Amino acid sequence: MAVADMAQPPEFSPTGAAMSDAALKGRQAYDLLRREIVSCRIMPGARVTEPELMERFGLGKASLRIALQRLVQDGLVSSMPRHGYRVAPVTVRDVDEVFALRAVLEPLAARLAAGRVNRALLERLERICRGEMPGDVGDQIDFFMEANRSFHMAIAAASGNDRLCRTLSGLLDEMTRLVALGFGVQRVRPNIENDHAVLIEHLVAGDADAAEIVARRHVETFHAMTMEKVLASMRHAALSPAPPTATLGA
Incomplete structure (x- = not known):
């Protein structure tokens, strides 16, 4: 059996409690988008929308919104009401x-x-x-x-x-x-x-x-x-x- 097919241990939150499926997917979406932004595969100053990101990365709406909230907190993106999000410029x-x-x-x-x-x-x-x-x-x-x-x-x-x-x-x-x-x-x-x-x-x-x-x-x-x-x-x-x-x- 390939390593990727083996059962993985549950993910845990910083408090030590097992993460819910929604929280886990949100963190995975956050990690993915953060890598894309930090590596400039999503360029500084780019404007993105939820539908675009969902289609491009195969993300669900709930997990994407969790990820975007964290990225806003990190200062890597800013919310543009009714116009999506903007990646922080350099x-x-x-x-x-x-x-x-x-x-x-x-x-x-x-x-x-x-x-x-x-x-x-x-x-x-x-x-x-x-x-x-x-x-x-x-x-x-x-x-x-x-x-x-x-x-x-x-x-x-x-x-x-x-x-x-x-x-x-x-x-x-x-x-x-x-x-x-x-x-x-x-x-x-x-x-x-x-x-x-x-x-x-x-x-x-x-x-x-x-x-x-x-x-x-x-x-x-x-x-x-x-x-x-x-x-x-x-x-x-x-x-x-x-x-x-x-x-x-x-």
Whole structure:
């Protein structure tokens, strides 16, 4: 019997109670739509309606509405009464703000994680980030986004600071959307050179000062790369960006 055919354990809510069928379907619909938005398969600024989403993704009305309510709460979509929903646009300011916070928090995470990381895990994720995976550019970008997030979250987890970990998790979710918009739309895989490999060596050696410096340099370099690609995507969308308030999807 295939794994997919095997009986799965019941899903549970945060309180530990088994989720109702409606709640489970709502969460599944939310997870699906959130992935589509974060990966920019549903583009920033896009207007969507319930009938369109139901047909495109095979969702029921009740589960879709649960999902949309959560996406509104997340700030990923906004309700347009009698006109459906609008996916949140992306602005130049979004890029600057996300990376400004990363530039503060990730060097701190690297300093705290020095001497405490799982080398094998980080090296495996780093190989994926460098594109050592099969498939076309689009697939490689998807692999990169997932592996890059996991790489930085593994360092945050090793820091031992739960609040730092939670904060970075949210920032990296936002960054995933920026990377998808910039690099995915341009069909170019991010090139992070040897930053991750050098960072791993300092983390494993327990050199907190060097790890902090490399982590900050990496964030600053990737900030510039991402901004360049996001602006290119804005131009591709026939917009005329003018930092810091330029918006894709306005």
